[in-house]
Amino acid sequence: MNRKRIVVLGLVFAMLLGVFALAGCGKTEDTTDGTTDGTTEPVAEELTGAINVEGSDTLVNVAGAWADAFMTENPGVMISVKGGGSGTGIAALINGTVDFADASREIKDEEIQQASDNGIDPVEHRVAIDGIAIVVNSGNGVEALTMDQLGKIYRGEITNWKDVGGADKAIVLLSRDSSSGTYEYFKEAVVGKDAEYAKEAKLLPSNQAIADEVKANDAAIGYIGLGYLTPDVKVVAVDGVKASVETAKDGSYPISRYLYMYSNGELSDVMQAYLDWILGSDGQKIVADEGFVPLQ
Amino acid sequence: MAISTDTKRGRALGRTASRRATEVVVRALVFACGWLAIVILAAIAVFLLTNGLRSIDEVGLGTMLTGTSWYPTSNNAQFGFLPLILGSLFVTGVALVVSVPVGVGAAVYLSEFAGRGFKEVAKSVVEFMAAVPSVVYGLIGVAVLIPWVRTTFQLDSGMTALTGGIVLGVMSIPTVLSISEDALHAVPESLRQASLALGNTRWQTTYKVVVPAASSGIFAAVMLGLGRAIGETMAVLMLTGNAAVMPTGVFESVRTMTGTIAAEMGEVVRKGLHYSALFSVGLVLFAMTFAINLAADLVLERQRKRWRR
Numbered sequence: 001m002n003r004k005r006i007v008v009l010g011l012v013f014a015m016l017l018g019v020f021a022l023a024g025c026g027k028t029e030d031t032t033d034g035t036t037d038g039t040t041e042p043v044a045e046e047l048t049g050a051i052n053v054e055g056s057d058t059l060v061n062v063a064g065a066w067a068d069a070f071m072t073e074n075p076g077v078m079i080s081v082k083g084g085g086s087g088t089g090i091a092a093l094i095n096g097t098v099d100f101a102d103a104s105r106e107i108k109d110e111e112i113q114q115a116s117d118n119g120i121d122p123v124e125h126r127v128a129i130d131g132i133a134i135v136v137n138s139g140n141g142v143e144a145l146t147m148d149q150l151g152k153i154y155r156g157e158i159t160n161w162k163d164v165g166g167a168d169k170a171i172v173l174l175s176r177d178s179s180s181g182t183y184e185y186f187k188e189a190v191v192g193k194d195a196e197y198a199k200e201a202k203l204l205p206s207n208q209a210i211a212d213e214v215k216a217n218d219a220a221i222g223y224i225g226l227g228y229l230t231p232d233v234k235v236v237a238v239d240g241v242k243a244s245v246e247t248a249k250d251g252s253y254p255i256s257r258y259l260y261m262y263s264n265g266e267l268s269d270v271m272q273a274y275l276d277w278i279l280g281s282d283g284q285k286i287v288a289d290e291g292f293v294p295l296q
Numbered sequence: 297m298a299i300s301t302d303t304k305r306g307r308a309l310g311r312t313a314s315r316r317a318t319e320v321v322v323r324a325l326v327f328a329c330g331w332l333a334i335v336i337l338a339a340i341a342v343f344l345l346t347n348g349l350r351s352i353d354e355v356g357l358g359t360m361l362t363g364t365s366w367y368p369t370s371n372n373a374q375f376g377f378l379p380l381i382l383g384s385l386f387v388t389g390v391a392l393v394v395s396v397p398v399g400v401g402a403a404v405y406l407s408e409f410a411g412r413g414f415k416e417v418a419k420s421v422v423e424f425m426a427a428v429p430s431v432v433y434g435l436i437g438v439a440v441l442i443p444w445v446r447t448t449f450q451l452d453s454g455m456t457a458l459t460g461g462i463v464l465g466v467m468s469i470p471t472v473l474s475i476s477e478d479a480l481h482a483v484p485e486s487l488r489q490a491s492l493a494l495g496n497t498r499w500q501t502t503y504k505v506v507v508p509a510a511s512s513g514i515f516a517a518v519m520l521g522l523g524r525a526i527g528e529t530m531a532v533l534m535l536t537g538n539a540a541v542m543p544t545g546v547f548e549s550v551r552t553m554t555g556t557i558a559a560e561m562g563e564v565v566r567k568g569l570h571y572s573a574l575f576s577v578g579l580v581l582f583a584m585t586f587a588i589n590l591a592a593d594l595v596l597e598r599q600r601k602r603w604r605r
Contacts (some may be wrong), residue, residue, distance in 0.1 A: 057562075084562050085562025085563040086563055087562060087563040087564045087565060087566070088562050088563070090565075091565075091566040094566070108565055110565050110568055111565050114565075114566070114567065169452075170452045172452045172453045177538065177559040177560065178368060178369050178559070178560055178563075180563065181563065183369070184369055187369075193371065194371055194372070196367050196370055199365070199379075199539060199540060199541045200539055200541055200549070201539055202453065202455055202537035202538060202539045202549050203537070203538040203539065203540075203551070203559070204537070204538065205533055205534065205538075205559055209438075209534070212438065213442075213453070213455070216442070216443055216446075216454075217446065217452075217453055217454070219452050219453070220453065
């Protein structure tokens with residue numbers, strides 16, 4: 001009975017780690033489903049081929065919508081999209097198992113090094129802009145913060161709402177998890193490159209979790225991507241500008257960043273066509289529909 | 297050894313050579329399956345160690361185990377496991393406070409007092425509880441428990457070690473209950489009859505004779521429940537707020553080892569220092585759960601020898 005339990009425990013562990021191991025080797029199951037070899041014959045009229053995309057969870061909804069729309073227009077093309085995180089996507093690109101890696105952060109030096117060791121030449125393509133909105137509970141009286149105040153709040157130097165013109169109440173800091181590209185971007189842009197988030201900051205696993213907690217907690221402050229903004233939380237103006245698609249587009253909103261797709265060296269015809277389509281008006285319209293900011 | 301003696305017996309019974317060969321092959325297979333579990337376990341340990349080696353080498357196991365800051369993505373990256381280990385222990389502690397009284401109490405009731413029909417129904421319900429996915433528990437926790445904890449204890453935020461611990465406690469009740477119930481059930485009927493014959497009431501028999509007799513099994517149940525709670529990931533990730541502070545009480549947000557691995561693994565640079573450090577966290581967790589389960593197994597084995605039947 002109990003020995004059985006231990007065996008079961010062992011097997012479960014093994015399965016979990018097996019998954020890690022496979023991910024680590026980049027031998028994710030998509031190598032076996034026959035759609036991987038991404039190479040295509042250059043056909044003039046009708047596009048055919050398969051494209052594998054993997055990476056950022058921030059981009060995954062947009063990437064899925066792109067793939068659906070593009071496949072409807074070009075029935076000969078098969079596009080598979082997977083999330084998992086920017087690091088996962090870039091690792092897959094380095095291992096040569098995907099054609100495009102979605103990323104909500106720039107590729108790191110260490111990863112470029114690994115790629116060149118593997119004979120991969122990562123090429124960066126900017127595909128959209130993401131604005132990061134600062135949100136508080138709708139019952140919170142604070143309407144605007146400066147970048148300086150925001151930095152102090154997130155470094156733990158300001159801990160009470162009364163110091164920024166609100167009620168006498170301790171600030172509950174909410175942040176995305178350190179795995180998120182958003183976490184790193186926000187750290188660079190707001191907290192400071194060499195500073196640290198306050199240890200008291202709660203790190204939540206998703207944009208939705210932050211929105212939920214801000215909705216329920218009148219002392220909370222958090223940041224979420226524009227695409228995940230809901231009307232039941234209050235957006236705080238930063239340096240006098242409120243986060244919106246317009247202000248992120250014209251550059252007046254200070255906390256916005258590019259979202260990327262990485263490919264290996266020269267693009268095949270079908271990949272080039274897909275990328276051109278993404279950067280064209282159809283693809284960028286989907287970016288706007290999903291709540292992100294189009295490039296033009 | 298066992299195989300050769302059995303083949304000899306097979307020959308004596310006049311079996312054909314092919315049947316004997318089949319038997320040898322099947323026996324070998326079953327034997328291999330038994331060993332496979334051990335091999336897998338060893339492979340896991342080796343795998344964790346090889347992947348964690350870089351961080352052990354560059355940061356040092358001592359520095360990681362005693363470090364109090366977890367800033368894995370900072371320019372001046374710090375990998376201190378202590379907030380994570382303490383976070384796991386705090387949450388698990390709360391879980392035990394919830395699951396042990398309820399689990400053991402229910403086991404005593406089901407084993408000693410409940411009627412047969414009710415017992416069967418209750419056991420299936422409890423087994424069903426174990427089958428509910430942990431995300432579902434997490435969602436219920438987010439919707440109900442986080443606001444409740446915040447208003448009841450007048451905290452700034454309801455995302456605390458307490459919140460995660462309560463949900464984990466509920467999740468480990470089935471483990472504690474079913475194993476305690478097995479232990480109580482294994483106490484020989486003659487002990488109960490002897491106690492009743494001496495004039496003890498049923499209640500006196502239960503708490504003076506049956507429960508002490510099953511105590512090592514109940515202890516093992518608690519340990520396995522603990523193992524279940526410390527390894528749980530999804531629900532704590534959703535409920536504890538994941539702030540990597542050195543916790544001083546259960547009303548604070550904590551970050552557990554499991555939550556850290558789950559949340560960060562997706563974005564790290566493969567084979568990087570952070571990646572390696574996460575494997576070292578996994579190694580610490582593995583060592584802890586392994587020790588807990590081993591202890592539980594040893595205790596349970598002792599009880600089994602005592603009431604062999």
